Amino acid sequence: MNEFFKYEKIEHKSGLKILLLLMKGFKTSYAVLGANYGSVDTEFIRDGKKLSVPAGTAHFLEHKLFENEDCDAFSRYAETGASANAFTSFDKTCYLFRTTDNFKKSLEILLDFSLNPYFSEETVAKEQGIIAEEIKMYRDNPGWQAFFGMLGGMYKNHPVKTDIAGSEESIAKITPKILYDCYNAFYNVNNMVLAVSGKIDKEEILSVCDEMIKPQKKVEIEKISPQEPEEIVKNRVITEMTGVIPVYALGYKEKIGNDILRQELLSSIVLDMFAGDISPLYKRMYNSGIINDSFSAEVFSGRDYLSFVFEGEGGNAERVAEEIEKEASALRNNFPKELFEIAKRELYGRNARAFDGVESLGNLSVSMYFAGHEPLDAVKIIETITAEEAENYFKKILNPNRSVLSVAGNGGIK
């Protein structure tokens, strides 16, 4: 195995896990503090007590944490020259900055605001206005609408079907108490991870952590996985929109095995062979104008869900769905083995290239950590996937009864 970066995992005495990813020759340092808490975590048990919170709470909390009683985090970072931001995904919340100078001060700011929350009625009310605008903005985005339309057709109970930001109705229910409840559950340092990539000064990082983080008592969190049937909810979803070119999202709901990372990688290889730009299906659909450059095939997955998603623009959604279903059935017993090694190399290359960016490496390491893996596990696992394994897997996926076609716009669907 090539040495891509120098990696060290430290268990800080406070309980926080620290991942150091030294990238030789880099001047930039990137730090990302992650909480194992995303938009899907709407029901959980904390120290024996069950809690249910409104959709969009994780994202709301992220917005509010950026601001404490004295001033907001952005103004504090201003003194250091760092570029800072935060994001919430389906399964995690991350606070990050990137800088070439004043790393120590920037890290102090990051740890300070994220470990000292302040939520009041007044600031919560104001944020409801800002987030409502954010939600509205996505309503004008047909790609986003098609995608969430598809998830709604696919998942009966799983919260992944709901917009990360929630809805105007759900966020209206958020109160300071709910934010504190979620904060105390998920922002305990024992459940968090700090990754630093690029230029690294280990002593400095540790001394800031020693100074800023007090040891915390562990809290027991059990995330409640929703009871999700294997079946879909409905196979066609239309979101009416005017003034747009229609966008479609075709999804196949899949069963989850025991090793989700391996299944994700296996799925990527198989999907590339099936509908990637190396596949006969892609060539046929492209040359006949059924799809265009906007077409993509992706594996969409998380802790307890996985689906294959085909997206594109234009009015041919039904034709695309038909072709994909036909090809899946034709290849089920006639798997294109000759493309296996090619797709495997493609996936290796894509993963290895992600190690060149401070952000991509830092974020990837956080995701891998929460999934119980080391940063290099994916490229190691890719090596061990065999053609036979791929062929057997292909027989079990892309069930036509588990597919949902969603279109945002008008036209293109029966």
Add this chain to the structure above:
Amino acid sequence: MNVIREKIAEGVYFSHIKTDKYKSGRLIVNLVSSVTKDNVTKRSILAAVLRQSPRSFESFSELNIELSSLYGASLYSDTAKIGDNYVLTLGSSFLNDTALPKGVSVTNRIAEIMAGVIFNPKIENGAFKDDILAVEKENLREAIMSEINDKRRYAVRRAIETYFGEDGYAIPTDGYAEDLDEINGENLYKEYKELLKTAAVEIIYDGSLSPDEIKKLFAEGFSKIENRAPISAENKAAPKKEKTVVREKSDVKQAKEVMLFICPNAGTPVLKVMSALYGGTPFSFLFKEVREKQSLCYYCSSSYVRSKNMMIVESGVDNAKTEKAENEIINQFENLKKGTFTDSDLENTKQYLKSLCKTVEDAPSTYLDRYLSDMILKTEGLEKEAEKIDKVTREDVISAAKETTLVGIYSLGNFDNE
């Protein structure tokens, strides 16, 4: 950054960015030319057709299979405008030898494929092949139509179009859907020959291998083209004219407001600081006042376009609040002119910009973009820029702001009274 730039053929420059810190390398070949309303669509479709038709591959599918076999190398063609120049780029990103199994190297093979794409497309009887062209025409037509799906991008393009009008800068990069019908294999081939003859060429390689093989391939390729006479466009200042105000009705949940400001010749460092202080950072006037304090917009920011001495303010606003937001954005610019910012606001903004200049060195594709535009616009590199940013004073910013004028307002929204 250690860059070696040399001329390898008439009007062809090869730059090698020497670094071994990345696991991946990049090679981009840029054909730089001027463009008119009449030929922009041909240039745009040419980029797509070339990517799909190198002669040595039976079809794009075989080409993609080889790229995947080369450990997932990418190959893309793209068009962009840098000031008044039109740039057709063929680019690839691939793994350096240090990230590949022992004894494996893909770089030179990728350069060979790229040279094939540019110099040796499938041509029959003096024409590009009809079947490939037909597919790409449809593809481009759909791409042009679907611009409307991204309202933010659409609004910026429309703002530029409404103010710049007949000026060449308003020509859309993708071209015009209505001109596609007239394009055929023959006239496209003529355009291709013309482009190879007249484009100024910038080839940039950043990777860990010796660039000799790559250089040789392209030096030979371009030397074979007869009567090469590169002409790139002269970059003109933005026109001075009456303010344009356009409101377009659309069934959107959130309105988009774009404002164009023309700045004086105060130099990029001063204007970058001015724009960043006004709306380019999360502690700027626009972010703090308009977004955070008054909750008028979801986003509201300014950016500086150095090729046109222009500052663009973009905002996403509730339909009913557009007028209020517009007034507040103007009001904040008045505050900037009055100098109602503290010394630490200014210092922090400078620090932020200087840090950005430095981090670009660790983001190879951003660095390549910046290097390319420096070569085309003949502007100073990031290191010099950072030094000059450091020297910008409060007076510099205020006097530049006083001479900056709002020249265009474009809004797209679900307005009641129209």
